[in-house]
Amino acid sequence: MAEPTVRMPGIVLASLMFQHVNSDSDVEGLILGESKLEEQITISDSQADHIQIEEIYNIQKHITCHKLNNFCNGMGEVNLDKLKKILADSKQSVIGWYRQRRNTDQQMTFREKVIHENLKKALSNPHMIFLLLTPSKLTPPGSTHRTEYAAFISHGRQFINVPVLVNNLGLLEQLAYWKVSAACSAAGYSRTMKKHGSVFFNSTGSLKEVNEVSKMYDSLQFELRKACRDVEESERRVETLLADVAALRKRVNEKRGHRMEKDTDAFPPEPKKNMLLHEALEALLSCSPLFQTQTLTLQAFPVPELCCSADSGTDVTTTLLGPEEVSNNDSSRAISRKRLKKVPVRENKKSRKSESQCATLTLGVSVSASQEDTATAVDDD
Amino acid sequence: MNNMSPEVALHRISPELRPLLCSVVRNGRVGLDSTNCLRVTDLKTGCTSLTPGPCCDRFKLHIPYAGETLKWDIIFNARYPELPPDFIFGEDAEFLPEPSELPHLVQWDAGDPECLLQLVKELIQQYHQYQCQRLRESSRLLFEYDSLLEDPNYGRNMEIYAGRKNSWVGDRIVLVCPSFISIMSSLSQDTALDPGEDVALLSVSFEDAEATQVFPKLYLSPSIEHALGGSSALHIPAFPSGGCLIDYVPQVCQLLTNKVQYVIQGYHKRREYIAAFLSHFGMGVVEYDAEGFTKLTLLLMWKDFCFLVHVDLPLYFPRDQPTLTFQSVYHFTNSGQLYSQVQKSYPYSPRWDGNEMAKRAKAYFKSFIPQFQEGAFANGKL
Numbered sequence: 217m218a219e220p221t222v223r224m225p226g227i228v229l230a231s232l233m234f235q236h237v238n239s240d241s242d243v244e245g246l247i248l249g250e251s252k253l254e255e256q257i258t259i260s261d262s263q264a265d266h267i268q269i270e271e272i273y274n275i276q277k278h279i280t281c282h283k284l285n286n287f288c289n290g291m292g293e294v295n296l297d298k299l300k301k302i303l304a305d306s307k308q309s310v311i312g313w314y315r316q317r318r319n320t321d322q323q324m325t326f327r328e329k330v331i332h333e334n335l336k337k338a339l340s341n342p343h344m345i346f347l348l349l350t351p352s353k354l355t356p357p358g359s360t361h362r363t364e365y366a367a368f369i370s371h372g373r374q375f376i377n378v379p380v381l382v383n384n385l386g387l388l389e390q391l392a393y394w395k396v397s398a399a400c401s402a403a404g405y406s407r408t409m410k411k412h413g414s415v416f417f418n419s420t421g422s423l424k425e426v427n428e429v430s431k432m433y434d435s436l437q438f439e440l441r442k443a444c445r446d447v448e449e450s451e452r453r454v455e456t457l458l459a460d461v462a463a464l465r466k467r468v469n470e471k472r473g474h475r476m477e478k479d480t481d482a483f484p485p486e487p488k489k490n491m492l493l494h495e496a497l498e499a500l501l502s503c504s505p506l507f508q509t510q511t512l513t514l515q516a517f518p519v520p521e522l523c524c525s526a527d528s529g530t531d532v533t534t535t536l537l538g539p540e541e542v543s544n545n546d547s548s549r550a551i552s553r554k555r556l557k558k559v560p561v562r563e564n565k566k567s568r569k570s571e572s573q574c575a576t577l578t579l580g581v582s583v584s585a586s587q588e589d590t591a592t593a594v595d596d597d
Numbered sequence: 598m599n600n601m602s603p604e605v606a607l608h609r610i611s612p613e614l615r616p617l618l619c620s621v622v623r624n625g626r627v628g629l630d631s632t633n634c635l636r637v638t639d640l641k642t643g644c645t646s647l648t649p650g651p652c653c654d655r656f657k658l659h660i661p662y663a664g665e666t667l668k669w670d671i672i673f674n675a676r677y678p679e680l681p682p683d684f685i686f687g688e689d690a691e692f693l694p695e696p697s698e699l700p701h702l703v704q705w706d707a708g709d710p711e712c713l714l715q716l717v718k719e720l721i722q723q724y725h726q727y728q729c730q731r732l733r734e735s736s737r738l739l740f741e742y743d744s745l746l747e748d749p750n751y752g753r754n755m756e757i758y759a760g761r762k763n764s765w766v767g768d769r770i771v772l773v774c775p776s777f778i779s780i781m782s783s784l785s786q787d788t789a790l791d792p793g794e795d796v797a798l799l800s801v802s803f804e805d806a807e808a809t810q811v812f813p814k815l816y817l818s819p820s821i822e823h824a825l826g827g828s829s830a831l832h833i834p835a836f837p838s839g840g841c842l843i844d845y846v847p848q849v850c851q852l853l854t855n856k857v858q859y860v861i862q863g864y865h866k867r868r869e870y871i872a873a874f875l876s877h878f879g880m881g882v883v884e885y886d887a888e889g890f891t892k893l894t895l896l897l898m899w900k901d902f903c904f905l906v907h908v909d910l911p912l913y914f915p916r917d918q919p920t921l922t923f924q925s926v927y928h929f930t931n932s933g934q935l936y937s938q939v940q941k942s943y944p945y946s947p948r949w950d951g952n953e954m955a956k957r958a959k960a961y962f963k964s965f966i967p968q969f970q971e972g973a974f975a976n977g978k979l
Contacts, residue, residue, distance in 0.1 A: 237645075239674035240645055240676055241643055241644065241674050241675065241677065242643050242645045255786060282678060283677070283700075284674060284676075284677050285680060290680060290681040290702065290705055291696040291697070292696060292701060293701060317643060317672065318641075318642070319641035319642060319643065319669060320641075320670065320685070321657065323685050323686055323690065324685075325670075325683040325684060325685050326683060326684040326685070326694070327683045327684075327691065327696075329693055330693075330696055353646065358646045373693055375690070384814075458932060467862045534863065553778075
């Protein structure tokens with residue numbers, strides 16, 4: 217009895233899984249490929265010849281049905297017209313069909329069995345397989361999912377589970393990785409290759425599609441390189457701009473620092489005396505009414521308003537009033553001193569006043585020493 | 598397996614499928630054992646985990662059948678609710694019914710809430726036929742089955758389970774004892790105990806094909822068991838060695854019929870007894886059991902001495918004598934209860950009719966009361 221085996225390329229399995237992952241329901245479709253019987257004869261001297269027949273189903277492609285029950289109804293009856301429409305563009309033969317359903321057991325359902333039998337009759341192919349994939353959640357949070365897959369064939373009313381071997385996964389046959397096709401001297405093969413070879417092969421003998429793929433790969437690489445260059449330039453520009461911005465910020469901060477120092481200089485806590493300026497003002501503007509106070513000297517000359525204090529040790533009177541006026545002030549000073557002695561009670565006040573007068577007369581400044589006092593002293597005279 | 602209440606299942610199922618599931622979980626009684634209803638577990642979805650719920654569209658349905666529980670997977674598609682469901686028949690992988698013989702599958706109507714339940718019933722019928730087919734593997738069991746099938750009393754109400762290979766579970770034939778069906782309604786029932794349907798099932802298990810190890814069991818619904826006097830009141834005979842079901846089943850049915858008839862007669866007799874007492878004692882009746890007619894209380898007076906008489910009628914009345922409990926309305930015992938005396942031996946005959954029993958009871962009261970009064974004064978305290 218033939219032992220059936222199903223062989224499927226990894227890319228087909230991945231494609232099936234990808235299809236179902238992107239679908240929100242069960243999916244089904246048709247499987248294309250070839251089925252063959254291989255007879256293996258083991259010749260041995262110690263025992264009789266052993267003949268092993270292996271039935272191999274090679275899955276090469278699948279056709280997706282975009283909705284459920286596309287080629288059959290709810291009772292499992294196959295619609296041949298729809299089936300032919302699905303297979304219209306396909307040149308390979310149908311060797312079975314598949315279904316993917318989440319969170320169910322790895323068993324054929326009632327309708328799947330019915331559909332399988334009807335499909336066999338409709339396509340007149342007693343050797344058909346049914347591929348079943350059942351994804352499910354492995355962990356409660358859903359961080360890990362698994363997909364179990366199995367193939368079934370029917371013998372009568374019984375459905376047998378057939379092992380599925382995925383090419384490139386543990387099946388490291390040397391023949392699977394041929395880079396160069398084996399030489400064949402058959403005349404028929406040569407005629408076939410001459411007739412159809414130009415469709416698939418270049419003049420150099422390499423597959424056209426492979427060349428096209430390589431060209432596409434080259435183009436892709438070019439575009440990638442170009443994109444990388446653009447990114448690099450952009451990054452460098454950004455780097456330069458950032459450096460400029462940093463430098464500008466630094467300059468701004470420095471300028472701010474200088475300005476603050478200047479502001480500090482413009483308003484010192486203890487203003488310093490600028491005698492040169494003072495002399496200049498005196499020389500230019502001493503006679504200007506703006507610099508005259510309301511205070512008059514004994515000679516009825518207005519006392520200029522100045523900001524210097526006695527601490528400076530400068531005889532402002534001399535400098536301001538000039539020498540001819542100083543002598544007048546001296547006499548007025550003498551008069552004021554005499555008056556102070558006669559009235560002792562008022563002396564204190566007067567003494568204070570006289571002090572202020574003295575101050576006033578001497579310095580000719582102190583408006584804060586009270587202008588009244590200065591006026592009184594003058595009136596008394 | 599995760600048990601879930603019907604409400605939880607209905608809450609999690611996809612809204613388009615809810616009406617279908619509702620009739621299954623609420624009205625889902627199938628098969629001979631109508632006391633066990635259908636149960637839903639393992640509710641899952643065929644949608645991706647990113648789909649917001651409720652979107653469950655596949656579950657396991659537990660179906661009582663022939664003493665076993667069938668666990669069938671029912672698979673819908675939430676994205677295609679109009680499509681009929683698909684089924685996985687558990688371990689019965691070889692069970693493959695003919696779709697054309699399932700009318701509710703042929704004309705599936707997703708808008709009909711009863712459609713799924715009816716389809717399940719049709720599948721169970723097909724499953725029954727499948728099991729009968731499997732019986733053909735054993736000639737002896739097939740003979741037993743065919744012989745019962747010919748009898749119209751049993752043939753219509755049988756469930757067959759042909760067992761599993763490599764399992765200790767043998768073949769089993771479960772049938773309804775037909776005599777119960779016709780007389781259930783005449784039994785007085787305490788509906789508070791079991792408001793459900795009444796059922797009596799005889800299950801016969803054959804552990805081997807030669808029928809050398811046969812184990813019968815009788816399953817009664819709670820109300821029937823209570824009416825017959827509890828599980829210990831009824832014992833069915835063992836299956837005779839070399840016997841046949843066609844002989845054994847009628848024997849069991851007859852035994853049960855006799856028992857039920859006896860209980861029914863007892864009911865009528867009790868009712869007659871109570872009626873007679875009501876007639877004789879009139880206003881002296883304080884209260885009585887108007888459903889089961891098992892109790893009666895009288896308030897009587899003899900020479901200005903008032904007393905209560907409680908009459909308790911046993912299940913197997915009139916075979917068993919009623920118990921009379923005299924109770925003083927004045928005197929108490931040390932424990933604070935009313936002083937009373939129980940009388941089980943007094944002039945009585947099961948052959949008397951109710952009227953005669955009432956007369957004799959009245960005469961007995963007159964003769965016993967002086968003695969009771971003395972006892973009450975002597976031993977009780979006011």
